[in-house]
Amino acid sequence: xxHRVLVAGASGYIGRHVVEALLLQDYRVVAQLRTSAQWTLSxxxxxxxxxxxTESGQCLQDIQPCDFVISxxxxxSGGIRDARLVEYEANNRLLAAASxxxxxxxxxxxxxxxxxxxxxxxxxxxxxxAKLRESNLPWTIVRPTAFFKSLSxxxxxLQQGKPFFVFGNGTLTACxxxxxxxxxxxxxxxxxxxxxxGAILPIGGPGPAITPLGQAQLLGQILQRPxxxxxxxxxxxxxxxxxLTPFGIVFQRARDQxxxxxxxxxxxxxxxxxxxxxxxxxxxxxxxESGSKTLSECYQQIIRGDVISDLGEHKLF
Numbered sequence: 001x002x003h004r005v006l007v008a009g010a011s012g013y014i015g016r017h018v019v020e021a022l023l024l025q026d027y028r029v030v031a032q033l034r035t036s037a038q039w040t041l042s043x044x045x046x047x048x049x050x051x052x053x054t055e056s057g058q059c060l061q062d063i064q065p066c067d068f069v070i071s072x073x074x075x076x077s078g079g080i081r082d083a084r085l086v087e088y089e090a091n092n093r094l095l096a097a098a099s100x101x102x103x104x105x106x107x108x109x110x111x112x113x114x115x116x117x118x119x120x121x122x123x124x125x126x127x128x129x130a131k132l133r134e135s136n137l138p139w140t141i142v143r144p145t146a147f148f149k150s151l152s153x154x155x156x157x158l159q160q161g162k163p164f165f166v167f168g169n170g171t172l173t174a175c176x177x178x179x180x181x182x183x184x185x186x187x188x189x190x191x192x193x194x195x196x197x198g199a200i201l202p203i204g205g206p207g208p209a210i211t212p213l214g215q216a217q218l219l220g221q222i223l224q225r226p227x228x229x230x231x232x233x234x235x236x237x238x239x240x241x242x243x244l245t246p247f248g249i250v251f252q253r254a255r256d257q258x259x260x261x262x263x264x265x266x267x268x269x270x271x272x273x274x275x276x277x278x279x280x281x282x283x284x285x286x287x288x289e290s291g292s293k294t295l296s297e298c299y300q301q302i303i304r305g306d307v308i309s310d311l312g313e314h315k316l317f
Contacts (some may be wrong), residue, residue: 002045003104005191006030006063008053008094009072011037013149014109017184018070019046025188030063054085057093065101068191069094072109078263079256080120087124091132098137105138105191112143112202115275119263129200140196144183145204145272145287146175148298151215155302158219163230167268170213170229174284175272176204179298182291202274205291209273209284215295222299237265 005022009015010031022029023043030047041048051059053073071094075086091108098106110129114122132139154164167173178186186203190196210218213229220227241261248255273282 002026002028003067004028004030004064005068005070006032006060006066006094006097007070007072008032008090009074009109010041010048012072012074013147014074014180014183015072016041017180018072018109018187021181021184021188027068027188030066032059053090053093057097060093060097063097066098067101067103068105068107069098069101069103070107070109070187070191074109074111075121075124077256078119078121078260080259081252081256083119083121083124087121088128088131091128095128095132095135095137099135103137105140105197106132106135107140107142107187107190108132109187110141110143110200112145112272112274113266113270114143116270119266120259121263133198138197140190140193140198141200142183142187142190143200143202144178145202146177147183148177148179148293148295151175151177151295152298152302155219155299158223158227159303163228164212164216164219165232166212166216166229167232167234169231170216171211172234172269173267173271174209174211174214174282176207176209176284176287176289177272177295178203178205179291179293182293186290202288203290204273204287205293205295206289207294209271209287210295218296219299222296222303232268234265234268237261237268241265 005027007015007019007029010019011033019029019031023045028045030049031041033048033050035050035052049059049063071091073086073090075083110125114125117123117126129141158164182205216227216229241258244254244258248258271282273284274286276283276286
């Protein structure tokens, strides 16, 4: 019997790859898509439902019971209100449906940055993690490190001859990024892994951890020319956030802008690796690896122009 899997947030960056990975494993997939999604999925084993879980759970009511639920829901902005609506309330609606169906597993895509919760979206993620752990459902929480997409934003700048921005000396942080396809495959594997029940699983990609300075050096090797770097002090983000905070008492936009600046400071100063309470430091050795695609391969694809746009019709097989 082919199992049915509901993928919430299927129109997101990781969600669409999870859908593909499931279809490759012959699952029947129900993809929950945003009403504003600008692309479609096509496959005999795929059913698409449209609706905003941040507004209601209406789009879930007509879905036939599923065996598994995978939540790839994530706040796009990280704003305070958006974080609550997406990370907690939308996931809560999903959990209610999963409980009604008595699913065999609820798999939540979280993030490794919740180890040091200072930001609104991190706290809302942990708030729902706690709710899920208290439920009567078998659950698995996956906390990936960095995505290739988040480490590729400056490639176009370098191709235009512009410098690569780093914070401080470029070695304040490190991560073990994982390709979206590799993360999706890992998540699908955990659905039937009995050892993953009731487990929080940090996961990164293959190879040693890399710093922002290391990213610039890697791009220089691929481009076969020296890459100039330009340093920015991370404290500028906190100074700007402090300036906006008083205005946030009255204006939601100012409150969110201050939060965005705090998010920027967090990622400029905190590594995306497993935190070791014993050593009081981030640990590359304690950060598990999965997959085979490297950041170098990703950069080479982007530079060659091999990366397919996220927009437009997307037809599988």
